[in-house]
Structure formats: C-alpha cells, structure tokens
Amino acid sequence: MIRIAKGWLRETSLNFNPEMLSFLAHRITGLGVVLFLFGHMFSLGTRMLGPDAFNRTMRAYDSPLFHFFEWALFIACVFHGLNGLRIIAVDMLSLTRKQRELTFWVVAVTAVLAAAAMLFFFPTVRDAVTF
C-alpha cells in the first residue's frame, strides 16, 4: 500500500496537471467509498440484533462528527460519479480534446452540490438558513 501511495505521489509530482489530480482524486474517493461499504453493511447489520439495537446505532450517528463524515461521503460519491461519467463520455464520444474543460465542470458541479448539501447534512446549517 505504501509503495502504491509513493508511486501515485511520484507520478503526480512528475505530471502535475488537472487530469492527473482528477485521476488521483478518483482513486482516493473510490477506495474511501469501498471502505464505507463495509461500515454501511455493519451499521445496517445491527438490525439483525433487533430494532432497538439498530435505532441505538443510528442515534449514535446523529452527531456533528458523523454529519461531517456523511457530507464528506456525499462529496466523494458526487465527485467519483461525475468524474466516472466524464471518463465514459471521453471514451465513448471521443472527447479527449475536451478533457480539461470537462474536468473543470466536474469540480465546479461537485463544489456547488457540496455547498448545497450542507443544508441536508448539517442540521445547524439547515436551522440557520430555514426561517
């Protein structure tokens, strides 16, 4: 793992450009979401111990720290998903020359959705904005 991470750092420093950064971010967000999948199954799996155990687990997640994690997960999913669509579009529609422009759009849309999502993931933000 350390060898792979070092390789990524070396490649990124040698080819420091938006496409390389998006390649790196795609891999990091992908690995993060795979790790989350295990945690999600574990959390939902508490239902097998009974409804009270499930409700207790969900109640524990209703905290500022976990709200932040949920928001970070949302950003990771949005970026990974949109960047994945960009990769498919570049492959299928021969948009190689538009790669950089599309990369900027992916980052811009992710940023806008991340800002908007604060309303859904942070109750304090939602209460402050909702009059």
Next chain:
Amino acid sequence: MQERKPGMWTWLLQRLTALYIFFGLVVHFYLHHFLMKPGNEAVTGERFFTAQQIADRLSSGKPMLGFSATGWAVFYLLLLFSCAYHGFFGVVKVVEDHVTDPKVVKAMNWAAWLLTALMMAVGIAVYRSLAGGSLFTLAQGGM
C-alpha cells in the same frame, strides 16, 4: 476470427455497474432527503430513520416512487451487487497497475469475486431483517 480479450467483460461490467450506481444513488438520496422525513423529529427529536420506518417502506404494499416491496428488493440488491462488484474490481484494477505477476492478478480477481459473493450473502440477510421478514414473502407483492 476475432481474438478474445479476457478483460473485456470486466471493463464492460465496470461501466454498466457505474451507470446503475449513479442512478441508484440519485434515487436513494432523493428518497432519504426529499421524499421521506426521518424518525419522529417533532415528537422525540430523533433525526434518523427508525427500524420501523425502514421496514414499513421496504415491506409495504403501497408503492413509493413507483416501486413496490419487490421492486425495492430488486433495486437495492442490484445496487449492492453493483457497488460490491464495481468497488472490489476497481481495487483490483488499482493494484494491477503496480503488480505484474499474472498469478497474483488472477488470485486477486478470484478474491474480488469471493468478496462480491460474500457481500451479497450478507446483504440479502441484512435486507431481510431490515424489511422485517423474508425476501421470498416480499416477492409475492409484485413489481
């Protein structure tokens, strides 16, 4: 005769599962943040979906977003398969860039299939408990 390319099916399935995950997560997010209201916030201050609320949605005969109980079972189990396959084979692809030994690559592919199968087995058991019953009973509800 065309040459058979061994990685072609994996590549195609990666693309197809990616598209389904994108669709699935949009539905999942819309449902949880727009259509449904979590818990009984007004009464007890709880801001999460309770076990009862989830069971009602997954096993109710009343369709939501056009999905009945069976529809939700198919939707979520397909989403779980897509996430597991896309995730585990995605990790294999990442490692493949750094490992050249074909035996190791083959073993990793088998491990990814095994993990996908395990995730599905656990997922079906968890889904059954979340729906508050048997998957097969739910399947009688029609799509």
